[in-house]
Amino acid sequence: MFIGIDDTDSERGLCTTYLAAVLMERLAPLGEVVGLPRLVRLNPCARYKTRGNAALAFELESDRPDEVKEMALKTVLELSDFSGSNTNPGLVIADGVTAKMTAFYRRAVTEILEIGEARELLDEEGVWHRGFKKGRGLIGALAAIGADLPDYTYELIAYRERQRWGTPRDIDAASVWKADALTYPCTWDTVDCHNRRIVFAPHTGDPVLFGIRGSDPDAIEVAFRTIKSEPWERRVLYKTNQGTDAHILDGAIGDVVDCQSYRLHGLVADRPAAIEGGHLFFTLQDVDKKSLLKCAAFEPTKNFRTIVSRLIPGDEVEVWGAVREGKLNLEKIKILNLALQEILEAPACSNCGRRMESAGKGQGYRCRCCKTKSADRERRIVTRDLEKGFYEVPPCARRHLSKPLVRFTGENMHPSR
Numbered sequence: 001m002f003i004g005i006d007d008t009d010s011e012r013g014l015c016t017t018y019l020a021a022v023l024m025e026r027l028a029p030l031g032e033v034v035g036l037p038r039l040v041r042l043n044p045c046a047r048y049k050t051r052g053n054a055a056l057a058f059e060l061e062s063d064r065p066d067e068v069k070e071m072a073l074k075t076v077l078e079l080s081d082f083s084g085s086n087t088n089p090g091l092v093i094a095d096g097v098t099a100k101m102t103a104f105y106r107r108a109v110t111e112i113l114e115i116g117e118a119r120e121l122l123d124e125e126g127v128w129h130r131g132f133k134k135g136r137g138l139i140g141a142l143a144a145i146g147a148d149l150p151d152y153t154y155e156l157i158a159y160r161e162r163q164r165w166g167t168p169r170d171i172d173a174a175s176v177w178k179a180d181a182l183t184y185p186c187t188w189d190t191v192d193c194h195n196r197r198i199v200f201a202p203h204t205g206d207p208v209l210f211g212i213r214g215s216d217p218d219a220i221e222v223a224f225r226t227i228k229s230e231p232w233e234r235r236v237l238y239k240t241n242q243g244t245d246a247h248i249l250d251g252a253i254g255d256v257v258d259c260q261s262y263r264l265h266g267l268v269a270d271r272p273a274a275i276e277g278g279h280l281f282f283t284l285q286d287v288d289k290k291s292l293l294k295c296a297a298f299e300p301t302k303n304f305r306t307i308v309s310r311l312i313p314g315d316e317v318e319v320w321g322a323v324r325e326g327k328l329n330l331e332k333i334k335i336l337n338l339a340l341q342e343i344l345e346a347p348a349c350s351n352c353g354r355r356m357e358s359a360g361k362g363q364g365y366r367c368r369c370c371k372t373k374s375a376d377r378e379r380r381i382v383t384r385d386l387e388k389g390f391y392e393v394p395p396c397a398r399r400h401l402s403k404p405l406v407r408f409t410g411e412n413m414h415p416s417r
Contacts (some may be wrong), residue, residue, distance in 0.1 A: 001031070001062055003072060006055035007190050009206065010084025013166070014032040018159050018207040020056035020080040021236045026071055028120075030063025039155060039238035040144040042108045043399045044247060045259035045322050048086045048136060052400050055140030057147065069093055073130060082133070086364025090137025092129045093121065094145050100125065101146030108143035109246050109401075118142050151244040153407075156220045158209040158232040161180050167206040170230035173198060175261075179212075179226035184314065184417075185406035186219035187212055188243070192395040193417040194303050199395045203391040207233075213242060215407065245403040248320055253284060254291030261322040261331075264293070272297075272308050282304045284319060284328070294327045295319055301393040304416070310386040314339030320402070331402045332392045339382050344377040 003023070017039060024033050037058035046053050062068050072091055080089045094101070104121055107113060112124045115131075118138040121272070122129045131138045160169070176198050180190040190200040190212060201210040209232050214220045217237060224235070253263040264284065269292060272282040277300035285292050296309040308330065316339075320332040346355045349367035356365035356374060364375040389412025392398070392405050405415040 001060045001065060002057060002062060002094045002097060002145045003068075003093075004057040004090075004141035004143075005072075005076065005089050005137070006144065006269060007087060007137030008080035008089045010081040012081065012084065013205045014079060015074065015159075015164035015206045015208055016054060016056055017157055017236070019075060019240070020058065021073045021157075021159060021234055022079060024058060024236075025070060025234070026075060027060060027062070027068060030064050030067050030071065031060045031200075034059040036154075036237060036239040038144060038147055039157075039240040040105070040139055040147045040238070041241070041242055041246075042045070043110060043112060043259070044261070044399050045324060046112060046402060047259075048088075051276055053140075055137075057141070057144035069128060072366065076130075076132075080127055080132070084139045088134040089098055089116075089132045089135035090129070090139070090141040091131075091291060092127060092138060092141040093147055094125070094127045094225045095142050097146055101142060102148050103146075105143040105148065107147035108139060108262060109241070110249055113139050114311070115139060137265040147241065149239065149241055150245070150246075152239050152241060153213060153215055153243045154217055154220055154225055155211050155213045155240050155242060156217075156235060157211040158224070158229075158235045158239045159207045160209045161231055161233045162207070164230060165207055169201055169203075170207060170324075171198070171201055171210065172228040173258040175226055175228040176200070179223040182226060182384050183223045186216040187223050188213035188404050189213050189395040189398060193217060194394055195396050197396050201303065213360060234390060236345045242400045243324065243403050243407060245320070247322075247401045247402065252291070253286050253293045255326070257322045257350075258323055258325065261320075262328070263318060263320050264319050264328070264363045265336075266293075266316075268311045268313055268317060270313055272311055274309075278305070280308050281310060281327075282308065284317070287316075287407040290352060293323075295330055296327050297323070297367055297393075302395070304330070304391065307333070307386070307391045307414075310341055310384070311335075314340055322399075329392070332390065332405075335388045338386060338388060341382045342379045343382055345380055347374040347376065348377045387414070388412055389414055 089374045245259045266284040269283040269285040280297040316337040319332040321328045353372040359366045394416040
C-alpha cells in the first residue's frame with residue numbers, strides 16, 4: 001500500500017510531515033513501513049502553499065487494508081488544521097505506482113496543476129482517496145506516491161513535545177555550529193556562515209524542532225547527536241527531492257512561462273541596478289539578442305547580490321530560478337565568460353609619463369609640467385573583480401529544491417560560505 005498526504009497544515013500551525021510521522025507509528029500494529037518515507041517538495045511557485053510546499057508518502061506492507069484506511073483517515077481528521085483558509089487536505093492510498101502517477105509527479109514539481117487533473121487520474125487508476133474542503137491536497141498526495149527520485153538527499157526532522165508547541169525553541173547555538181563544522185559538506189543549510197545565522201530550525205508554532213539536511217545519513221546522525229536542545233517527541237529520517245534542482249527546466253529566454261523554474265543561457269544586456277529595499281535587477285538577452293528577460297536578486301539573497309552587482313553588459317552567463325510576473329528570481333548563476341571592461345582616462349604625457357589634466361571644455365588635455373597636449377582620452381582595460389564559475393544564494397535564502405553547490409562537481413565552484 002502506498003499512502004500519500006498533503007495540505008494538512010496552515011501558516012498558523014501543524015505540519016504534514018508530523019502527521020505522517022504519527023501515522024506511521026499508529027500503523028505499526030497493522031503492517032510494516034518499507035524503506036524510508038518520502039518528503040517530496042513540489043513546484044515552489046504554487047500559489048496555495050505553506051512555505052515549503054511539501055507532500056509526504058510512504059509504503060506499507062499490510063494485509064489489513066480497511067483498517068489502514070480507517071486509521072489514516074482518523075489521523076488526517078485529527079491532525080489537520082481545518083481552520084486554515086488555504087488548508088485543503090488530501091489522502092491517497094494506492095495499491096501500486098503506475099507510469100501515469102510518476103508522470104503526474106514530474107508535472108507537479110514543474111507546473112501548476114488543477115485539482116480536477118488529480119481527481120481524473122485517481123478515478124482512472126481506481127485509487128482510493130479522500131479530499132477535504134476543496135481537496136487541493138489530492139494533487140500533492142498523488143504526486144508524492146508517484147515520485148521517482150533519480151537524485152535524492154535526506155532530511156532528519158525532530159519534532160517537539162506537544163506541550164511546547166507555539167513556544168520559543170530551546171536549542172543550544174554553540175552545539176549547532178559545532179555540528180555543522182563536524183559534518184559539512186555531508187550536511188548543509190544547518191547554518192549560514194556569511195550571515196551568521198542558524199537556519200535549520202523554524203520560528204513558527206508548528207511541531208518541527210529542527211531539520212538536518214544532507215547526503216549521508218551517518219553524517220546527519222553525527223550532527224543530530226552533537227546538537228543540544230529541548231527534549232524531542234519523535235524523529236524521522238526522510239528520503240527527499242530537496243537539494244536536487246528537480247524543479248528546474250532547460251529553456252530559452254523567449255519561451256519562459258510564469259510559475260515555472262528554468263536554467264537559461266544568455267548575455268547580460270545592462271548594468272545591474274538597485275531599487276529601494278536593496279533589490280537588484282538586470283536584463284538577460286539571448287545570444288542572438290532577440291529576446292529579453294528581467295532577472296532579480298532580491299534583498300533576502302544578501303551577499304549573493306554583491307556578485308550580481310559586478311556583472312556588466314556582455315558577460316555570458318547561465319541563470320537558475322523561478323519566473324514570477326515576467327521576472328526570473330535568481331537561485332544560482334554560472335558566469336561563463338567575462339566581457340572586457342574598459343575605462344576612459346586622461347592620457348599620459350609622452351615626455352614625463354604623468355597623467356595630463358583637462359585644458360578646458362573642448363580643448364583636450366595638457367601636461368602642466370611639459371606643456372605637451374593631447375586631444376583624446378585613452379582607453380584602459382580594467383581587471384574585473386569577479387571570477388568565472390558558479391555562485392549561489394546563501395542558505396538563509398535558498399529554496400528547498402535548489403541544489404547547493406556542495407553537491408556539484410567540477411571547477412570554479414564558489415559556495416556561499
